[in-house]
Amino acid sequence: xxxxxxGKTAPTVDSNPNQxxxxxxxxxxxxxxxxxxxxxxxxxxxxxxCGGPGCGKTLFALTYLVNGATxxxxxxxxxxxxxxxxxxxxxxxxxxxxxxxxxxxxxxxVDYVRVERSEIEESGDFDLEGLFVRIDYAxxxxxxxxxxxxxxxxxxxxxxxxAILRAELRRLFAWLKExxxxxxxxxxxxxxxxxxxxxxxxxxxxxxLLDVVAYEQIITRRLRVVKYRGSAxxxxxxxxxxxxxxISVLPITAAGLAHKIVDGVVSSGVPTLDDMLDIxxxxxxxxxxxxxGSGTGxxxxxxxxxxxxxxxxxxxLYFAFEESPEQIVRNMLxxxxxxxxxxxxxxxxxxxxxxxxxxxxMHLARMNRDMDNFHPDVVIVDPLSAFRGSxxxxxxxxxxxxxxxxxxxxxxxxxxxxSTQELHSGMDQGISSLIDAWVLLADLEVAGRRTRGVYLxxxxxxxxxxxxxxxxxxxxxxxVIEGAFEGREEQSFPTIPxxxxxxIRTAAKPKKRPTASRR
Amino acid sequence: MxxxxxxxxxxxxxxxxxxxxxxxxxxxxGRTESAARAIATLSTLQQELGAHKISVEIIDVxxxxxxxxxDDVYATPTVFRIxxxxxxxxxxxxxxxxxxxxxxxxxxxxx
Numbered sequence: 001x002x003x004x005x006x007g008k009t010a011p012t013v014d015s016n017p018n019q020x021x022x023x024x025x026x027x028x029x030x031x032x033x034x035x036x037x038x039x040x041x042x043x044x045x046x047x048x049x050c051g052g053p054g055c056g057k058t059l060f061a062l063t064y065l066v067n068g069a070t071x072x073x074x075x076x077x078x079x080x081x082x083x084x085x086x087x088x089x090x091x092x093x094x095x096x097x098x099x100x101x102x103x104x105x106x107x108x109x110v111d112y113v114r115v116e117r118s119e120i121e122e123s124g125d126f127d128l129e130g131l132f133v134r135i136d137y138a139x140x141x142x143x144x145x146x147x148x149x150x151x152x153x154x155x156x157x158x159x160x161x162x163a164i165l166r167a168e169l170r171r172l173f174a175w176l177k178e179x180x181x182x183x184x185x186x187x188x189x190x191x192x193x194x195x196x197x198x199x200x201x202x203x204x205x206x207x208x209l210l211d212v213v214a215y216e217q218i219i220t221r222r223l224r225v226v227k228y229r230g231s232a233x234x235x236x237x238x239x240x241x242x243x244x245x246x247i248s249v250l251p252i253t254a255a256g257l258a259h260k261i262v263d264g265v266v267s268s269g270v271p272t273l274d275d276m277l278d279i280x281x282x283x284x285x286x287x288x289x290x291x292x293g294s295g296t297g298x299x300x301x302x303x304x305x306x307x308x309x310x311x312x313x314x315x316x317l318y319f320a321f322e323e324s325p326e327q328i329v330r331n332m333l334x335x336x337x338x339x340x341x342x343x344x345x346x347x348x349x350x351x352x353x354x355x356x357x358x359x360x361x362m363h364l365a366r367m368n369r370d371m372d373n374f375h376p377d378v379v380i381v382d383p384l385s386a387f388r389g390s391x392x393x394x395x396x397x398x399x400x401x402x403x404x405x406x407x408x409x410x411x412x413x414x415x416x417x418x419s420t421q422e423l424h425s426g427m428d429q430g431i432s433s434l435i436d437a438w439v440l441l442a443d444l445e446v447a448g449r450r451t452r453g454v455y456l457x458x459x460x461x462x463x464x465x466x467x468x469x470x471x472x473x474x475x476x477x478x479x480v481i482e483g484a485f486e487g488r489e490e491q492s493f494p495t496i497p498x499x500x501x502x503x504i505r506t507a508a509k510p511k512k513r514p515t516a517s518r519r
Numbered sequence: 520m521x522x523x524x525x526x527x528x529x530x531x532x533x534x535x536x537x538x539x540x541x542x543x544x545x546x547x548x549g550r551t552e553s554a555a556r557a558i559a560t561l562s563t564l565q566q567e568l569g570a571h572k573i574s575v576e577i578i579d580v581x582x583x584x585x586x587x588x589x590d591d592v593y594a595t596p597t598v599f600r601i602x603x604x605x606x607x608x609x610x611x612x613x614x615x616x617x618x619x620x621x622x623x624x625x626x627x628x629x630x
Contacts, residue, residue, distance in 0.1 A: 113591060113593055115593070120607075120609075120610070121607065121609040121610075122611050123610075123612050123613070123618055124612025126595065126597075126610045126611040127553075127594065127595060128594055128595075129595045130546060130580050130593045131593040131594070133580045133584050134580075134593070136584070137585070137588070
């Protein structure tokens with residue numbers, strides 16, 4: 001065995017797929033999917049979409065069909081073998097698709113094939129010519145370029161003679177290819193193979209696998225392109241989302257470090273904070289973290305950032321994971337920040353959800369989709385700490401979130417609740433590497449009274465004040481008071497910034513000892 | 520509109536389909552060998568039972584796809600028992616009257 005393997009020549013890898021003649025593609029209009037397949041499904045060929053029950057096969061297929069009719073002027077045929085035509089319409093309506101309206105406009109033809117075992121008697125030879133004729137008729141009715149067969153496998157439960165059935169299916173796919181319609185065939189996932197009845201034998205140009213996993217009662221849907229003959233494609237499992245706005249796939253690995261650098265400086269909305277940075281604000285397209293204990297005003301800083309963006313005429317998308325948008329708007333009024341007018345003008349948009357509603361992947365997918373729709377200049381994520389789970393998982397999610405934001409050149413503002421114990425855990429170090437500028441907010445006790453201090457932990461690419469400055473929340477907004485705190489630091493600030501600072505100091509001190517011992 | 524009788528084949532038929540006890544509807548695709556065999560079989564059955572008792576409609580799917588859609592035909596040849604209800608279907612190699620009688624459960628109606 002070993003010898004034959006070593007005797008084999010290494011397969012020649014076509015290094016640049018772009019040099020080959022590009023396979024013509026039919027876009028599905030499903031966000032993200034066309035990206036990972038470099039254009040969509042193979043044009044004029046059948047593609048297989050398989051997965052277990054409830055994984056969204058039918059919705060994927062329907063979306064492909066409806067998008068074709070509405071976005072690409074490609075009418076389509078839906079041959080459904082499982083659901084009644086009106087049930088299909090009702091299901092589609094839940095996604096906002098108007099199948100009845102589209103079929104009235106001759107953009108979609110629906111034909112329902114019912115295979116009822118109990119009333120069938122079968123003997124010897126038959127052909128599926130009846131089905132062919134119906135498909136042919138439906139295609140001609142709307143001049144279809146696309147067709148969905150959902151789920152053809154229902155024939156297997158109705159027809160006993162599978163030998164004939166298989167031969168006929170082979171003929172069907174050949175015939176569909178000949179007609180040049182781009183077909184999507186759905187099939188149920190089988191044990192040990194992709195589909196229960198081995199449909200992948202017949203439809204092998206493009207095979208897409210959908211999967212749904214439940215982890216800690218949170219559902220995550222994943223999509224994988226198992227095979228795509230003659231085309232490069234993303235090979236990962238991509239999370240995808242089904243909600244009232246249809247299907248979207250999140251092309252995770254499409255993001256990398258090749259972020260576009262956007263020039264310019266943006267104000268944080270707190271001029272006195274901007275003053276602490278020598279460029280007078282934060283870099284556009286960078287990621288900024290406000291972290292601190294509870295009640296330190298993280299949301300207030302984030303909201304000021306958002307309002308400043310809207311004031312400049314930029315669009316801001318605010319992902320709220322803890323408070324409702326109404327609550328944030330109301331609370332900000334107390335410091336004289338009117339967010340409502342920006343919401344009304346359309347420059348500020350809130351997107352609120354509980355972190356536990358979806359898994360991490362789904363949150364990312366949803367954020368991605370929302371950003372695609374809104375094209376924000378600034379994104380607020382408030383707070384990051386709402387996401388709970390293992391450190392590696394959160395870190396991974398954050399990395400992808402930051403990548404996603406950076407690749408769009410979006411200025412990102414995160415807030416994060418930090419407790420003193422957490423400060424030295426691995427968590428913050430992990431986050432730090434992803435963040436360009438880190439603003440620490442702390443509740444301090446100075447000479448017997450509580451006050452708030454702000455400190456710049458880091459700010460990549462610029463010099464910044466190293467002072468801990470006091471800040472106040474006034475009726476006219478946040479204000480950082482210029483100049484360092486008065487008083488002796490070590491006594492004044494036993495909390496976060498100085499806990500770190502004193503650590504550094506004690507770490508620095510023992511340096512002298514080796515020289516002493518050497519003597 | 521889908522009741523269009525097949526005019527491609529001569530078959531003894533009653534004037535009023537509704538008058539007979541048994542009504543069968545045969546779907547074929549063009550004039551294939553299997554279609555001809557099915558037609559011949561049904562014709563024999565009709566002769567056996569008598570035209571007053573059984574009537575047969577023949578529909579070519581190629582000519583009337585809408586009828587095929589309405590009756591949900593996918594395989595051909597298919598013969599339906601329309602009357603007496605409930606509707607039953609038989610498809611495949613329709614080559615002997617006995618097979619049709621058994622497959623569509625027409626035995627009770629046979630003298």
